[in-house]
Amino acid sequence: GIQVEQSPPDLILQEGANSTLRxxxxxxxxxxxxxxxxPWGQLINLFYIPSGTKQNGRLSATTVATERxxxxxxxxSQTTDSGVYFCAxxxxxxxxxxxxxxxx
Amino acid sequence: xxxxxQTPKFRILKIGQSMTLQCAQDMNHNYMYWYRxxxxxxxKLIYYSVGAGITDKGEVPNGYNVSRSTTEDFxxxxxxxxxxxxxxxFCASKGQVGGADxxxxxxxxxxxxx
Numbered sequence: 001g002i003q004v005e006q007s008p009p010d011l012i013l014q015e016g017a018n019s020t021l022r023x024x025x026x027x028x029x030x031x032x033x034x035x036x037x038x039p040w041g042q043l044i045n046l047f048y049i050p051s052g053t054k055q056n057g058r059l060s061a062t063t064v065a066t067e068r069x070x071x072x073x074x075x076x077s078q079t080t081d082s083g084v085y086f087c088a089x090x091x092x093x094x095x096x097x098x099x100x101x102x103x104x
Numbered sequence: 105x106x107x108x109x110q111t112p113k114f115r116i117l118k119i120g121q122s123m124t125l126q127c128a129q130d131m132n133h134n135y136m137y138w139y140r141x142x143x144x145x146x147x148k149l150i151y152y153s154v155g156a157g158i159t160d161k162g163e164v165p166n167g168y169n170v171s172r173s174t175t176e177d178f179x180x181x182x183x184x185x186x187x188x189x190x191x192x193x194f195c196a197s198k199g200q201v202g203g204a205d206x207x208x209x210x211x212x213x214x215x216x217x218x
Binding site for chain 1: 148162163192194196204206207208209211212
């Protein structure tokens with residue numbers, strides 16, 4: 001089956017810094033989503049992005065389907081951005097996540 | 105809308121016991137999913153359904169069963185619970201928002217098998 005790898009596994013930032021999270025996948029995909037799991041365990045969909053670029057406030061995402069990767073950009077990070085970020089492909093496969101800690 | 109609801113929130117089972125995890129959604133979504141999340145890991149797909157009466161296996165279906173008699177409900181049955189089934193279980197549904205497929209997750213059920 002398709003493999004999904006996320007990097008880095010852990011990221012610690014000071015409030016206000018920017019960051020880039022990466023998701024590599026091993027085969028072509030029909031859909032790709034980015035999720036945020038907050039410290040209480042709730043999963044929230046951030047983007048549905050099988051290709052192209054989308055922006056939502058301080059967050060944006062880009063998927064280059066031909067090169068089999070997706071990037072999630074977080075600008076001007078806030079402490080509420082802390083948690084784990086997952087990418088998921090075809091609703092079937094999740095990566096292991098990037099744990100983000102934003103310090104005040 | 106309540107979104108996706110799951111019951112119970114927590115449960116402790118003894119080895120060999122059985123239980124049903126309940127999941128319901130009020131968004132009229134055809135697609136529904138069950139995942140498990142082990143500590144420090146991503147989610148793994150157990151079963152999914154593309155509509156009432158249709159279910160299919162995911163990556164880790166062994167030890168579980170599902171049914172989908174209505175659009176709203178998608179219960180997950182654990183038979184003969186084992187310690188390896190200790191995990192957090194998430195139910196999700198999928199619908200379109202602004203032309204984009206979007207999954208909505210329930211709050212999860214934390215299950216411990218002792």
